[in-house]
Amino acid sequence: xxxxxxxxxxxxxxxxxxxxxxxxxxxxxxxxxxxxxxxxxxxxxxxxxxxxxxxxxxxxxxxxxxxxxxxxxxxxxxxxxxxxxxxxxxxxxxxxxxxxxxxxxxxxxxxxxxxxxxxxxxxxxxxxxxxxxxxxxxxxxxxxxxxxxxxxxxxxxxxxxxxxxxxxxxxxxxxxxxxxxxxxxxxxxxxxxxxxxxxxxxxxxxxxxxxxxxxxxxxxxxxxxxxxxxxxxxxxxxxxxxxxxxxxxxxxxxxxxxxxxxxxxxxxxxxxxxxxxxxxxxxxxxxxxxxxxxxxxxxxxxxxxxxxxxxxxxxxxxxxxxxxxxxxxxxxxxxxxxxxxxxxxxxxxxxxxxxxxxxxxxxxxxxx
Amino acid sequence: xxxxxxxxxxxxxxxxxxxxxxxxxxxxxxxxxxxxxxxxxxxxxxxxxxxxxxxxxxxxxxxxxxxxxxxxxxxxxxxxxxxxxxxxxxxxxxxxxxxxxxxxxxxxxxxxxxxxxxxxxxxxxxxxxxxxxxxxxxxxxxxxxxxxxxxxxxxxxxxxxxxxxxxxxxxxxxxxxxxxxxxxxxxxxxxxxxxxxxxxxxxxxxxxxxxxxxxxxxxxxxxxxxxxxxxxxxxxxxxxxxxxxxxxxxxxxxxxxxxxxxxxxxxxxxxxxxxxxxxxxxxxxxxxxxxxxxxxxxxxxxxxxxxxxxxxxxxxxxxxxxxxxxxxxxxxxxxxxxxxxxxxxxxxxxxxxxx
Numbered sequence: 001x002x003x004x005x006x007x008x009x010x011x012x013x014x015x016x017x018x019x020x021x022x023x024x025x026x027x028x029x030x031x032x033x034x035x036x037x038x039x040x041x042x043x044x045x046x047x048x049x050x051x052x053x054x055x056x057x058x059x060x061x062x063x064x065x066x067x068x069x070x071x072x073x074x075x076x077x078x079x080x081x082x083x084x085x086x087x088x089x090x091x092x093x094x095x096x097x098x099x100x101x102x103x104x105x106x107x108x109x110x111x112x113x114x115x116x117x118x119x120x121x122x123x124x125x126x127x128x129x130x131x132x133x134x135x136x137x138x139x140x141x142x143x144x145x146x147x148x149x150x151x152x153x154x155x156x157x158x159x160x161x162x163x164x165x166x167x168x169x170x171x172x173x174x175x176x177x178x179x180x181x182x183x184x185x186x187x188x189x190x191x192x193x194x195x196x197x198x199x200x201x202x203x204x205x206x207x208x209x210x211x212x213x214x215x216x217x218x219x220x221x222x223x224x225x226x227x228x229x230x231x232x233x234x235x236x237x238x239x240x241x242x243x244x245x246x247x248x249x250x251x252x253x254x255x256x257x258x259x260x261x262x263x264x265x266x267x268x269x270x271x272x273x274x275x276x277x278x279x280x281x282x283x284x285x286x287x288x289x290x291x292x293x294x295x296x297x298x299x300x301x302x303x304x305x306x307x308x309x310x311x312x313x314x315x316x317x318x319x320x321x322x323x324x325x326x327x328x329x330x331x332x333x334x335x336x337x338x339x340x341x342x343x344x345x346x347x348x349x350x351x352x353x354x355x356x357x358x359x360x361x362x363x364x365x366x367x368x
Numbered sequence: 369x370x371x372x373x374x375x376x377x378x379x380x381x382x383x384x385x386x387x388x389x390x391x392x393x394x395x396x397x398x399x400x401x402x403x404x405x406x407x408x409x410x411x412x413x414x415x416x417x418x419x420x421x422x423x424x425x426x427x428x429x430x431x432x433x434x435x436x437x438x439x440x441x442x443x444x445x446x447x448x449x450x451x452x453x454x455x456x457x458x459x460x461x462x463x464x465x466x467x468x469x470x471x472x473x474x475x476x477x478x479x480x481x482x483x484x485x486x487x488x489x490x491x492x493x494x495x496x497x498x499x500x501x502x503x504x505x506x507x508x509x510x511x512x513x514x515x516x517x518x519x520x521x522x523x524x525x526x527x528x529x530x531x532x533x534x535x536x537x538x539x540x541x542x543x544x545x546x547x548x549x550x551x552x553x554x555x556x557x558x559x560x561x562x563x564x565x566x567x568x569x570x571x572x573x574x575x576x577x578x579x580x581x582x583x584x585x586x587x588x589x590x591x592x593x594x595x596x597x598x599x600x601x602x603x604x605x606x607x608x609x610x611x612x613x614x615x616x617x618x619x620x621x622x623x624x625x626x627x628x629x630x631x632x633x634x635x636x637x638x639x640x641x642x643x644x645x646x647x648x649x650x651x652x653x654x655x656x657x658x659x660x661x662x663x664x665x666x667x668x669x670x671x672x673x674x675x676x677x678x679x680x681x682x683x684x685x686x687x688x689x690x691x692x693x694x695x696x697x698x699x700x701x702x703x704x705x706x707x708x709x710x711x712x713x714x715x716x717x718x719x720x721x722x723x
Contacts, residue, residue: 121544
């Protein structure tokens with residue numbers, strides 16, 4: 001880091017007039033942008049309300065006010081049991097998974113300088129699913145993948161699949177540097193191969209296993225308990241702080257590679273670290289709830305439109321993702337009466353038209 | 369098969385210049401069609417001879433010409449020949465549909481699978497299985513047409529909306545989005561009904577096995593109409609590739625040309641998907657290879673794409689019978705394993721030339 005340049009910029013001649021600068025150690029410096037925090041908070045409030053609504057729904061309806069009261073520590077014993085032991089873990093899984101996907105999408109889109117380069121469009125979540133489906137379907141019946149996978153468990157298998165796919169896509173898209181669109185198109189190609197691998201596994205499986213895998217593959221929060229909350233919570237607890245520290249180089253990454261190097265930033269190290277964070281977040285979320293479509297794309301895009309600015313804000317993307325997933329879960333559970341749809345169907349129904357709209361309005365605007 | 373071997377040529381002749389094809393391929397064209405027909409015949413023989421039970425070439429001939437109800441003859445006539453004919457038809461249809469889509473969208477990445485047209489047909493078929501209890505292909509066909517039509521209209525609309533022409537990237541992404549959306553609707557339907565899942569998962573991968581022989585007769589009329597429309601479309605498409613304004617000034621109705629093109633794509637893709645399930649990448653790979661031989665003239669490109677498409681599907685299907693013995697790998701899966709690298713290679717080329 002070149003301290004002199006940024007120090008003079010921030011102390012004597014503020015780079016952004018009217019915005020108080022701050023500095024933490026050698027790597028972290030910036031200006032306060034209250035709007036970013038406010039928007040992130042609004043997202044968090046929305047996520048909380050959606051969570052309360054999601055928890056309230058069910059055979060034994062509880063009003064949002066009562067749910068909030070239970071969450072605050074009050075409520076009757078019966079309400080406490082239903083909320084805390086039965087319904088909260090599911091909704092909380094949704095919050096965490098949504099936050100992880102939103103954050104992951106914001107990071108990958110910023111790195112690729114392309115709004116479309118999100119883990120699900122690139123096929124990283126598809127890679128995680130392929131590995132997870134292989135474990136689900138081959139777990140009992142043996143085979144190398146099945147045996148190794150059962151030993152590792154679903155989350156680690158998905159993580160391995162996600163990282164392997166991301167590496168493959170990066171290498172295939174590399175041609176004297178990474179071009180955002182080439183990355184996306186290579187991702188689509190890799191996606192197709194992985195999808196057909198999954199189809200093949202489905203054909204080979206017994207129909208019961210296939211049905212189980214199919215539910216999981218659509219992205220579902222059904223039957224998620226505290227044991228599902230924990231891994232995502234741990235992953236977020238580790239990866240969010242790392243991402244938030246590394247994000248201070250993201251501001252520079254939107255310039256051309258040469259400019260970034262000129263600013264004294266170790267481009268490849270920063271990029272690799274951030275990419276690993278993003279892939280890990282997406283893979284853990286996928287392992288937990290299946291590939292919930294388009295959240296990683298929609299949440300950052302919505303956040304960037306609300307906050308303004310030139311790249312997706314990380315915190316707001318995370319809270320928006322959480323709100324989107326849980327709100328979609330509410331819709332998925334209420335839309336068809338008694339029948340519960342997987343949440344991924346609702347998020348895809350929201351996200352895909354949004355993507356088509358963006359493409360139709362102006363192809364250039366989709367660039368970051 | 370020369371799927372990926374003639375790379376230098378591919379990049380050169382896949383970029384049709386305004387001056388048209390060079391004289392060399394023009395003079396050789398009849399020979400090329402003859403050669404491709406030979407390739408098709410070879411693929412047919414391989415497809416009949418290779419399988420769970422290998423059949424000597426001599427018996428193949430005997431089984432076709434003078435059957436004696438021996439075990440081999442029964443296998444040939446009741447299993448291998450229908451499967452081969454189906455593969456030939458589906459491959460030809462998808463090859464032509466791909467060439468038409470690449471021409472109309474001027475997009476080297478266009479393919480009925482990648483642009484979501486197959487996903488549209490597939491969703492409609494699942495809807496037919498689930499809501500209306502349709503189980504026979506003749507029922508599938510109409511739903512598949514409707515789905516393919518809607519999806520191709522969406523893709524074409526996206527191509528003409530917005531400021532400036534749609535780039536290859538825009539269309540590929542629009543296709544990916546449409547596929548993802550329809551895919552999630554499809555899985556919603558499947559989840560509600562295990563029986564639908566059991567029918568669907570075999571159909572979804574794209575395979576030539578397990579389809580009754582009458583499927584061929586049921587989709588044949590639609591394929592023939594689609595083929596004739598495509599051939600009728602070819603001269604107009606040649607004009608259109610000079611640019612819409614030029615075509616218009618030469619007295620060509622752009623709207624009519626596009627409408628016929630969409631009708632043909634819909635018929636060919638819908639029928640192919642109804643018969644064999646969604647098989648991706650045939651329409652992507654085949655026209656690029658065919659262009660090496662024919663140049664950009666669609667009057668030659670379309671027939672050659674049909675011949676190459678048929679050979680590619682037959683060859684892929686035959687490979688699928690051999691690689692995971694004693695089981696089989698469905699043709700749709702092998703096609704993705706062959707097609708996706710080709711797609712990535714196209715994407716990695718220095719200039720993603722628009723057609």
